[in-house]
Amino acid sequence: MVERAEAAPVRLEAPRLGLIDRIRAAAMRHESIRGYALLSPTMVCMLVALAIPLAILVTLSFWTQNYLTYDRTFSFNNYIVYFEKPIYLKLLLKSVRISGAVTLATVLLAYPAAYFIAFKVKKNKLMWLILITVPFWTSYLLRVFAWKVVLGFNGVINSGLITLGVIDAPLEFILYNPTAVVITLAHAWAAFAILPIYVSLEKIDRSLLEAAADLGEGPVMSFLRVTLPLSMPGVIASSLLVFIPTTGDYVTPNLVGGPTGIMIGNIIASLFGKANNWPLGAATAIMSMLFITLVVCAFLWFTKQVRERVA
Amino acid sequence: MSDEHIISIRGVFKEFGGVKAVNDVNLEILRGEFFSLLGPSGCGKTTLLRMLAGFEAPTRGEIFIDEQAMSAIPPHRRPVNMVFQSYAIFPHLDVRGNIAFGMRKSGLPKSEINARVEEMLEMIKLPGYASRGATQLSGGERQRVALARALIKQPKVLLLDEPLGALDKKLREQMQLELRALQKSVGITFVFVTHDQEEALTMSDRVAVMSKGRVLQVEGPMGLYEQPTTRFVADFIGTMNFFDGTVRGGGNGATTIDAGVLGEVRAETKDGAFGAGSEIVVAIRPEKLRLTFEAPGDSVNVVQGRMGPAAYLGDRSHLYVYLTGRDEPVAVAMQNAGRSAVGIDRIDQPVWLSWDEDAIVLLAGE
Amino acid sequence: MSASWTQKRDRFGGLGVYTVIYLAFIYGPVLVLPVFSFNDSIYVAFPLKGFTLQWYEDMINNPGMLAALMNSLKVGGTVAVLSTILGTLAAKAVTRYRMPGRGPVVGFIMLPLVIPEIIMGIALLVMASTGGIPLSLLTIGVGHMLLCVPFAMVVMISRLEGFDKSLEEAGLDLGENPWWVFWRVTFPLAIPGLIASLMLTFTISFDEFILAFFLAGTDVTLPVFIWSQLRFPQKLPGVLALGATILTVTFIMITFAEWFRQRGDQARKSSSGGM
Numbered sequence: 001m002v003e004r005a006e007a008a009p010v011r012l013e014a015p016r017l018g019l020i021d022r023i024r025a026a027a028m029r030h031e032s033i034r035g036y037a038l039l040s041p042t043m044v045c046m047l048v049a050l051a052i053p054l055a056i057l058v059t060l061s062f063w064t065q066n067y068l069t070y071d072r073t074f075s076f077n078n079y080i081v082y083f084e085k086p087i088y089l090k091l092l093l094k095s096v097r098i099s100g101a102v103t104l105a106t107v108l109l110a111y112p113a114a115y116f117i118a119f120k121v122k123k124n125k126l127m128w129l130i131l132i133t134v135p136f137w138t139s140y141l142l143r144v145f146a147w148k149v150v151l152g153f154n155g156v157i158n159s160g161l162i163t164l165g166v167i168d169a170p171l172e173f174i175l176y177n178p179t180a181v182v183i184t185l186a187h188a189w190a191a192f193a194i195l196p197i198y199v200s201l202e203k204i205d206r207s208l209l210e211a212a213a214d215l216g217e218g219p220v221m222s223f224l225r226v227t228l229p230l231s232m233p234g235v236i237a238s239s240l241l242v243f244i245p246t247t248g249d250y251v252t253p254n255l256v257g258g259p260t261g262i263m264i265g266n267i268i269a270s271l272f273g274k275a276n277n278w279p280l281g282a283a284t285a286i287m288s289m290l291f292i293t294l295v296v297c298a299f300l301w302f303t304k305q306v307r308e309r310v311a
Numbered sequence: 312m313s314d315e316h317i318i319s320i321r322g323v324f325k326e327f328g329g330v331k332a333v334n335d336v337n338l339e340i341l342r343g344e345f346f347s348l349l350g351p352s353g354c355g356k357t358t359l360l361r362m363l364a365g366f367e368a369p370t371r372g373e374i375f376i377d378e379q380a381m382s383a384i385p386p387h388r389r390p391v392n393m394v395f396q397s398y399a400i401f402p403h404l405d406v407r408g409n410i411a412f413g414m415r416k417s418g419l420p421k422s423e424i425n426a427r428v429e430e431m432l433e434m435i436k437l438p439g440y441a442s443r444g445a446t447q448l449s450g451g452e453r454q455r456v457a458l459a460r461a462l463i464k465q466p467k468v469l470l471l472d473e474p475l476g477a478l479d480k481k482l483r484e485q486m487q488l489e490l491r492a493l494q495k496s497v498g499i500t501f502v503f504v505t506h507d508q509e510e511a512l513t514m515s516d517r518v519a520v521m522s523k524g525r526v527l528q529v530e531g532p533m534g535l536y537e538q539p540t541t542r543f544v545a546d547f548i549g550t551m552n553f554f555d556g557t558v559r560g561g562g563n564g565a566t567t568i569d570a571g572v573l574g575e576v577r578a579e580t581k582d583g584a585f586g587a588g589s590e591i592v593v594a595i596r597p598e599k600l601r602l603t604f605e606a607p608g609d610s611v612n613v614v615q616g617r618m619g620p621a622a623y624l625g626d627r628s629h630l631y632v633y634l635t636g637r638d639e640p641v642a643v644a645m646q647n648a649g650r651s652a653v654g655i656d657r658i659d660q661p662v663w664l665s666w667d668e669d670a671i672v673l674l675a676g677e
Numbered sequence: 678m679s680a681s682w683t684q685k686r687d688r689f690g691g692l693g694v695y696t697v698i699y700l701a702f703i704y705g706p707v708l709v710l711p712v713f714s715f716n717d718s719i720y721v722a723f724p725l726k727g728f729t730l731q732w733y734e735d736m737i738n739n740p741g742m743l744a745a746l747m748n749s750l751k752v753g754g755t756v757a758v759l760s761t762i763l764g765t766l767a768a769k770a771v772t773r774y775r776m777p778g779r780g781p782v783v784g785f786i787m788l789p790l791v792i793p794e795i796i797m798g799i800a801l802l803v804m805a806s807t808g809g810i811p812l813s814l815l816t817i818g819v820g821h822m823l824l825c826v827p828f829a830m831v832v833m834i835s836r837l838e839g840f841d842k843s844l845e846e847a848g849l850d851l852g853e854n855p856w857w858v859f860w861r862v863t864f865p866l867a868i869p870g871l872i873a874s875l876m877l878t879f880t881i882s883f884d885e886f887i888l889a890f891f892l893a894g895t896d897v898t899l900p901v902f903i904w905s906q907l908r909f910p911q912k913l914p915g916v917l918a919l920g921a922t923i924l925t926v927t928f929i930m931i932t933f934a935e936w937f938r939q940r941g942d943q944a945r946k947s948s949s950g951g952m
Contacts, residue, residue, distance in 0.1 A: 021383035035774030053800035139884035159722030248793025399847035413851030
């Protein structure tokens with residue numbers, strides 16, 4: 001209801017706006033336009049650098065290598081080879097197994113440390129976190145190389161143990177096999193895996209634990225019934241962030257894997273290198289990506305089922 | 312106070328994903344007045360204020376400030392300034408840096424700007440604070456710096472978004488009076504958003520009561536309190552007793568109503584306001600009810616009840632009277648003029664309520 | 678007298694010991710590099726044979742190494758600046774504006790973090806080859822941008838998220854246009870985050886191997902150079918010296934960046950709001 005004052009003056013009409021003003025008015029009306037305008041340079045670069053190459057990769061996978069040129073007729077040849085030659089699938093499965101083991105080891109090892117910093121450290125949490133995570137940002141190549149040197153035939157462990165008189169001859173089983181790969185990768189990711197777990201533990205409202213204690217639960221049960229479930233998002237995030245890149249790793253299997261420890265990444269690299277069959281390499285890469293995605297989806301579905309059953 | 316309208320809001324709507332936060336608002340705000348937007352949270356008052364500032368654009372409708380259309384004018388070019396709810400004091404600048412922030416474009420020499428900053432500091436009663444760091448200020452001090460920062464630019468309109476909400480009660484009351492005095496001395500139009508009806512009534516020339524995106528009534532404080540036009544406004548401002556009734560007849564400046572548990576009511580009204588037989592709501596303020604322990608002589612505008620609990624508030628008492636046929640007690644407010652409080656020890660005793668014809672507000676039945 | 682319940686709860690205890698061992702596990706193998714870089718032997722084995730700075734001398738006098746170092750600095754510097762700019766723009770857009778489809782957009786930008794690097798490397802390689810683009814430091818730079826922009830965006834999002842939005846609105850309200858508001862309000866407050874982002878992205882680019890390996894032309898970056906040296910046992914200690922140096926410098930840089938970022942957070946938290 002309008003106040004008692006008289007009729008509104010007629011002289012105020014809706015203004016006639018010029019084009020620039022109309023654009024400006026529209027931009028003000030739709031803040032999503034402004035948002036996307038700001039986002040566009042980044043989006044364009046990412047599209048050019050990521051989407052287009054992937055698209056080309058997919059296209060390439062449907063061509064075949066014809067000695068020195070590409071036969072550009074669309075064919076599923078590469079994919080057929082991929083499934084027929086046992087080595088590719090075997091290697092893919094082995095890679096998934098290895099990175100699965102790495103993920104498991106890394107997350108299990110990182111969790112207690114994350115818990116410690118989140119719950120037991122009162123001052124200087126930052127210092128602990130920095131100490132633990134900084135090594136992750138240093139050269140991955142150098143860290144893998146360090147392990148090669150540590151596990152080697154004449155390496156640190158062997159020469160150390162011999163010097164100490166614990167063993168007579170160097171241990172041969174510690175290098176150039178899948179186990180070495182798992183150890184090295186677990187070490188490489190240990191510094192990083194702790195972060196997502198720490199973040200979700202840190203977010204847990206401490207009064208929830210006090211409530212559990214008040215209601216009669218001891219520390220172990222409180223952990224199992226309150227802390228662990230609430231930290232699951234962090235654990236899952238950590239697992240995914242470790243599992244996915246590890247499956248396609250190249251450096252570690254190359255340096256410490258030996259003939260038995262190679263993974264799918266090495267095959268892809270050689271197809272683009274010495275073996276010189278780019279289309280097959282592309283197909284292998286895409287199949288690996290699809291397979292990894294499948295495994296991840298299965299993992300997420302599985303955790304959702306568990307969560308629903310428990311909750 | 313000149314009669315010119317400085318702000319015209321015409322048919323303004325604002326939709327957020329299908330929800331109308333502001334629903335067909337038409338307002339004219341006069342130059343130099345202290346105008347408040349009052350309502351519960353979610354009623355659209357802050358959205359409306361932000362549209363005046365330019366941070367939201369109306370989905371439909373137009374806003375004019377000083378007869379200039381604002382639709383294509385971004386916030387940094389509008390002749391208005393805002394005091395934000397969180398104060399938005401720049402943490403990386405000191406007090407002088409904050410207050411002088413908007414003066415960069417003014418072209419004035421530094422000495423002149425500094426002089427003005429000192430003037431503002433005097434005005435907000437924080438002299439000597441110029442070099443103090445922003446992070447060292449208390450809540451009340453931040454609020455004043457935010458005020459000074461906006462006023463130094465001498466805007467045509469000052470917008471205030473619940474600026475006193477974070478302050479404790481005594482400080483808030485003090486600031487209310489100070490803001491009011493400031494507005495009068497500076498002469499700038501203030502548009503003030505609040506959910507606190509006492510605050511709005513204390514400070515404003517006129518108040519627009521809003522609910523669910525609509526403006527229900529625009530009136531001076533006394534008009535809103537004494538003559539609310541909707542049940543929402545009657546209930547939102549102060550306390551109100553409501554009774555359902557049916558109109559019996561009217562004429563000669565009064566209407567007779569059969570008000571159920573309240574008995575027969577005669578109210579002073581303009582002629583022909585409500586037709587016979589129509590449903591109506593009778594509303595009476597607690598302080599307009601007279602409570603006696605003996606029956607007064609009239610047969611109209613009287614009802615008998617039973618004394619309920621009483622609350623002693625020092626300067627006044629809130630008493631509750633039960634009427635037969637009604638669960639909810641009637642709220643009565645009485646000044647404790649004498650030494651002892653009225654009715655404190657009279658629980659369950661029979662009492663009579665009476666009131667004058669002009670003490671009644673009639674509202675359309677809903 | 679046994680400890681009270683709260684004392685037991687807060688004790689350093691078993692978990693603390695575990696965490697220290699965890700730290701030792703993380704640092705242990707890495708410390709091999711500095712330790713043996715001073716060792717007077719081309720074999721990385723116990724017992725230690727004596728102190729020498731020979732390997733550091735060799736490293737400094739190696740022209741290939743110096744060239745690779747310059748290349749890494751060039752690429753790292755450029756990538757750091759560009760990815761921080763792009764990441765900041767994206768972070769501002771995402772935190773400041775209501776946009777439909779924001780989730781998928783952010784997800785898309787973060788995609789490089791979850792795609793195995795080797796796949797990104799070959800995808801870019803294929804694109805370069807079909808597009809007739811020769812491999813060079815430029816192609817390496819593009820690859821690194823892909824990796825660094827998401828990181829820059831994440832750092833800047835966490836920085837901008839707690840930012841009082843009304844600070845920028847206040848700037849606008851007081852008469853500054855959006856560019857000036859950025860320079861006078863947003864930028865000064867975002868500087869700690871920007872510095873952290875620059876240092877982080879520089880480090881990522883400097884240390885990155887796989888993408889550089891696939892996308893390098895005649896000019897190589899330092900990690901690729903190191904890789905080429907790994908086949909030669911005599912070059913081994915030189916690599917150790919180089920590695921030890923890189924690790925130390927990176928360590929210092931990242932610690933600094935993290936400290937800077939966290940300190941920025943503290944300042945921001947204590948000053949925002951009108952309460």
